[in-house]
Amino acid sequence: MITYRLLHPEILAGLAAAGHGAQVLIADALYPHSTGVPAPAARVHLNLRPGLVAARDVLEVVADTVHIEAAVYMADADGGESEPVREYRGLLGSHRHGGDQEVAWSGLERTDFYAACRRPDVCMLVATGETRPYANLLLRIGVP
Structure with missing residues (x-):
């Protein structure tokens, strides 16, 4: 049995x-x-009901499992960071990849974010029950 x-x-x-x-x-x-996302990308559906499973919960466990090099968020309607994105930034602030480097952050407006998520290097989508708007986050896997 896995104990991770x-x-x-x-x-x-x-x-x-x-x-x-x-x-x-x-x-x-x-x-x-x-x-x-691209057709070959894995799709994992955790969207049981509105609010469950929360995107933050998924991010927390994923960040504990792999090194995250960069995070791209969907900018809100004003071009800024939504409440969920500010939470993600706080959560990932304590995670480092490659030793001392911080996670690189950037934001894209909605249509540019969609285009970035359809690139061939997107290998998996985890669908959550997160209902807060602009709560999408694209993570690039790094190396330790």
Whole structure:
């Protein structure tokens, strides 16, 4: 029996198959899950009901499992960071990849974010029940 924090078989398999530079999308409940990533990307559905499973919970466990090199968020309607993104930034602030380097952050407006998520290096989408708007986060896997 696995005794690690991450137990979900599909997420474990997706992260194990992702190499340096691969990208993982943690998507909110409003994201177009069926068309918003390349066809070969794994899709893991954790969107049981509104609010469950929360995107922050997924991020916390993923960040504990792999090194995150960069995070790209969907900018809100004003071009800034939403409440969920500020939470993610706080959570990832304590995580480092490659020793002392901080996670690199950037934001994209909605249509540019969708385009970035459809790139061929996006290997997995984790659909959450997160209902707060602009709660999508695209993570680039790094190396220790």
